[in-house]
Amino acid sequence: MTTTTPAAPLTRFAALRATAAAYPTEPYVVAVGTMVREMLLVGRADNHLYVLDSMGLPPAIGLGLCLGLDTSEHEKVVVVEGDGGMLMGMSTLATIGLLHPRQLLLIVLDNGVYAATGDQTTAAAAVDFCAAARSCGFASTWSVATEEALQAALAAARREPGPALLHVRITLENAPSTYFLPDPVELTLNFRRYLNGK
Numbered sequence: 001m002t003t004t005t006p007a008a009p010l011t012r013f014a015a016l017r018a019t020a021a022a023y024p025t026e027p028y029v030v031a032v033g034t035m036v037r038e039m040l041l042v043g044r045a046d047n048h049l050y051v052l053d054s055m056g057l058p059p060a061i062g063l064g065l066c067l068g069l070d071t072s073e074h075e076k077v078v079v080v081e082g083d084g085g086m087l088m089g090m091s092t093l094a095t096i097g098l099l100h101p102r103q104l105l106l107i108v109l110d111n112g113v114y115a116a117t118g119d120q121t122t123a124a125a126a127v128d129f130c131a132a133a134r135s136c137g138f139a140s141t142w143s144v145a146t147e148e149a150l151q152a153a154l155a156a157a158r159r160e161p162g163p164a165l166l167h168v169r170i171t172l173e174n175a176p177s178t179y180f181l182p183d184p185v186e187l188t189l190n191f192r193r194y195l196n197g198k
Helices: 012-022 033-042 058-068 083-088 091-099 130-133 148-161 185-196
Strands: 028-031 048-050 079-082 102-108 140-144 164-167
Touching: 012 033, 012 079, 012 102, 012 148, 028 033, 028 058, 028 140, 033 048, 033 079, 058 079, 058 091, 058 102, 079 083, 083 102, 091 130, 102 130, 130 140, 130 164, 140 148, 148 164
Parallel strands: 028 048, 028 079, 079 102, 102 164, 140 164
Antiparallel strands: none
8 A cells, every 4th residue: 555645835935936946047035024024045146136115016016117128038927925915916817818917937935924023913814816827818827736746837937938827835934034134225226237237
């Protein structure tokens, strides 16, 4: 008799590490708070735009990047958002569906809470993010909860045109990290230099 060990639940850190490894050179927008701090534990990178104090805006920023980079060599623009931020910026899904940016990969890391403010419960349990994205015209969606499934979805997302949404269920675990409080202007200028190849 063969038994299988259930896959370990995904932490935010493991999910961020996997997404950064899958898209090491593409423009990559990282949501506020705990997400930024844990991405810095994965490793700071020139192609990462760290969004500070703008909850709910990363998908709109990613859309703007896609429109501006439509004829560039970048295959994808990756946006990583939390469930709380995605709920705050849900109207962006409709605009993304309308404009249909082929490079956009929107990754929603869903732990069901607002990690940065004390783990208050979000309304994510009442929302099917993939169904919402499809109803707005997204070309592809995936929902995963293990690292193996995440790796497969990331590979599929590279092959398929967007816009695409990848919903990733993660645990409540937060990796120990320090606050990151640089000048947002400097972050923007660094990211612009990366986009310009300088």
